Amino acid sequence: MSIQQAATHIQNAKHLVILTGAGVSKESGVPTFRDAMDGLWAKYNPEELATPTAFAKNPKLVWDWYSYRRDLVSRTKPNAGHIALAQLEKTHPDLWLITQNVDDLHEQAGSTRLIRLHGNLAETICYNQCRGGRVPIAPSDFVWDADRTTPPRCPHCHAYLRPNVVWFHEMLPTQALNLAQTVCKNSDVALVIGTSGLVSPASELPYWAKQNGATIIEINPEYSMITRYADIVLNGASGAILPALLEAMA
Ligand code: APR
Numbered sequence: 001m002s003i004q005q006a007a008t009h010i011q012n013a014k015h016l017v018i019l020t021g022a023g024v025s026k027e028s029g030v031p032t033f034r035d036a037m038d039g040l041w042a043k044y045n046p047e048e049l050a051t052p053t054a055f056a057k058n059p060k061l062v063w064d065w066y067s068y069r070r071d072l073v074s075r076t077k078p079n080a081g082h083i084a085l086a087q088l089e090k091t092h093p094d095l096w097l098i099t100q101n102v103d104d105l106h107e108q109a110g111s112t113r114l115i116r117l118h119g120n121l122a123e124t125i126c127y128n129q130c131r132g133g134r135v136p137i138a139p140s141d142f143v144w145d146a147d148r149t150t151p152p153r154c155p156h157c158h159a160y161l162r163p164n165v166v167w168f169h170e171m172l173p174t175q176a177l178n179l180a181q182t183v184c185k186n187s188d189v190a191l192v193i194g195t196s197g198l199v200s201p202a203s204e205l206p207y208w209a210k211q212n213g214a215t216i217i218e219i220n221p222e223y224s225m226i227t228r229y230a231d232i233v234l235n236g237a238s239g240a241i242l243p244a245l246l247e248a249m250a
Contacts, residue, residue, distance in 0.1 A: 007248035023194020197225030
């Protein structure tokens with residue numbers, strides 16, 4: 001299937017929904033979850049660090065890993081794929097962009113109709129959620145021990161602080177998930193970009209759209225769990241394909 005066919009579907013979409021995963025940020029220099037890690041972190045598997053059990057066992061290790069990721073992400077910029085997605089809001093002001101990513105590259109590119117399923121790496125919350133829910137705590141309020149051998153503590157209850165991301169085995173934010181499910185069920189075109197489709201419930205969203213009659217367009221250089229039921233598969237990097245799609249729509 002060609003970019004032109006995909007562009008025509010997107011152009012004619014009445015209810016466009018987009019789901020992004022780590023692949024969309026790859027060309028900005030953010031490693032995906034399935035990439036091997038570099039340097040100090042090479043011996044760890046992200047799936048073993050991004051869990052409540054890992055934090056309970058070694059809070060400092062998990063805190064440091066997220067500090068490393070936060071630092072890495074803070075030095076990146078949106079790529080041509082993020083920018084093309086933000087531009088799609090001009091032709092489709094009612095679109096919804098659902099992301100599994102915890103970076104803020106979609107916002108930086110100018111996307112406003114964003115649903116975050118897995119939280120925000122830039123934010124920090126109390127491990128005990130002592131004030132109810134995931135309430136962000138500003139770095140100026142962190143309580144550190146003298147030699148910083150543990151994560152900082154909550155200024156309200158003294159529990160450890162943790163990143164505001166959804167770990168494996170944790171619930172997704174209910175409001176975000178409900179909205180994502182609704183917009184997928186109501187969509188007529190779903191554009192699925194840079195996700196392996198391995199992590200539920202986000203991986204089920206394109207399927208909800210498909211079951212309700214939407215055309216599924218996938219952008220991914222590799223085979224994914226979405227490829228087997230996508231109507232159009234555009235094999236390649238999103239930083240190249242998304243601008244080409246926009247050009248084909250012009
Ligand atoms: N353009 C588009 N897709 C790409 C690119 C690229 N330049 N480079 C890689 N990809 C694809 C890969 O082929 C793969 O299918 O991006 C996908 C990345 O897959 P994952 O690393 O599994 O990322 P994702 O699907 O977002 O993971 C879901 O799992 O670990 C959790 O919470 C974490 O949000 C994450 C979730």
